[in-house]
Amino acid sequence: MSYIFNDQTHGAEITHLFPDRVQGKTFILAGLKRGALAAATADALAAAGAGVIICTGHCQKELQPVIDHIHRKYRNVKMVFITADTSSISSFQEAGHTVKRMGVPINGFIGFPSVMAVEWEKTRDGFESHFQRNYLCYFLFIKLISDCMAPRSRVVLVTSSVRTDVRAPTWVDIGFSNGEDYHCLDGYSQASLANILFAKSLSNIYRDRSIAAFSANPGNTKTNIQTYVTKDQINTWLERKKIAGEEIPMFLQQAPKSLAQGSAIVLRGLLDPGLEDQPGAFLNDCQVHNLPHLDFPAGEESAMTLWRRSEEYLEAFLC
Known part of the structure; x- marks a missing residue:
């Protein structure tokens, strides 16, 4: 059966339509934050009868109010916290090993962005x-x-708005000449494009294992980039693009959405069996949006370059 979804759809509507994809299942929510889109998504899954919700974050104390809230409302849902700090690659390596030691089948993974339009900074691991x-x-x-x-498990990578004519990156200089050619919106957009192409590669490489991945733009919620970026930053970015001959920015201005509406896009990617014939798709306003320069085969070379380089960067941790 096909359903009609749009920008007004709420997350609870999605979970109600596909109860067999939620009840008793185990989900990982990476980047859970109090009062944000991730917390609203966790609440929707818990309300629909998820069995286990594994959440990752910098420290449990920061997320304890979210964990306690779900424990009080949904006593049958098991909440598990695993320390995983995105500023430390070794932290995520250990988190991955912790999940493997748990020995439970994972039915879905959602990755939420940790930073949005921040000033130039290298992590302790040396990456932008x-x-x-x-x-x-x-x-x-x-x-x-x-x-x-x-x-039939799903991976959903939360990203941002994208113009349909956005070009596939070459990944020649992910460090922006060590910050000399950096703008906070360029940093954020590079990571967003990486996740869009990562979802496409994941679906392609793991298709024999029935793992499908999607990227999802939740829209202009409270946690959206439009909340964080100043007009000054936008204007300087647009001027840089104009000078470079790129007059059209990657991101689109969007009408505000509630957290319930934003979570619907994420949850459709996580749960809707109607997307099984469109693995790797980019979701916006609860619909599949075609990206002619990123969709395979057009974006495949860029996506494979990114995958190979990512493996090279992480060679010491992929074990």
Whole structure:
């Protein structure tokens, strides 16, 4: 049966339509934050009868209010916290091993961005902050736990709005000449594109194991980039693009959405069996959006280049 979804759809509507994909299942939510989109998504899954919700974060104390809230409302849902700090690749390596030691089949993974439009900074591992904290840690984590993913499991990588004509990156200089050619919106957009292409590669490489991945733009919620970025930052970014001959920015201005509406896009990617014939798709306003320069085969070379380089960067941790 096909259903009609749009920008007004709420997360609870999605979980209500596909109860067999939620009840008793185990999900990982990486990047859970109090009062944010991730917490709203966790609440929707718990309300629909999820069996186990594994959440990762910098420290349990920060997430304890979310964990306690779900414990009080949904006593049959088991909440498990695993320390995984996106500023430390070794932290995600250990988190991956912890999940493997648990020995439970994982039915779904959602990765939420950790940073949005921050000033130039390298992590302790030597990578530009957005690239590591929004993308590279999740690449490592999913690679490590892939053997734990159950048949028909899903991966959803939360990203941002994208113009349909956005070009595939070459990945020549992920460090922006060591920060000399950096703008906070370029850093964020690079990581967003990485996750969009990562989802496509994941679906392609793991198709024989029935693992499907999607990237999802939840829209302009309270945690959206439009909340964090100043007009000054946008104007300087647009000026840089104009000088470079790129007059059209990657991101689109969007009308505000509630957290319930934002979670619907994420949950559709996680649960809707109607997407099985479109693995790797980018979801926006609860619909599949075609990206002519990123969808395979057009974006395949860029995606494979990113995958190979990511494996090279993480060679010491992929074990």
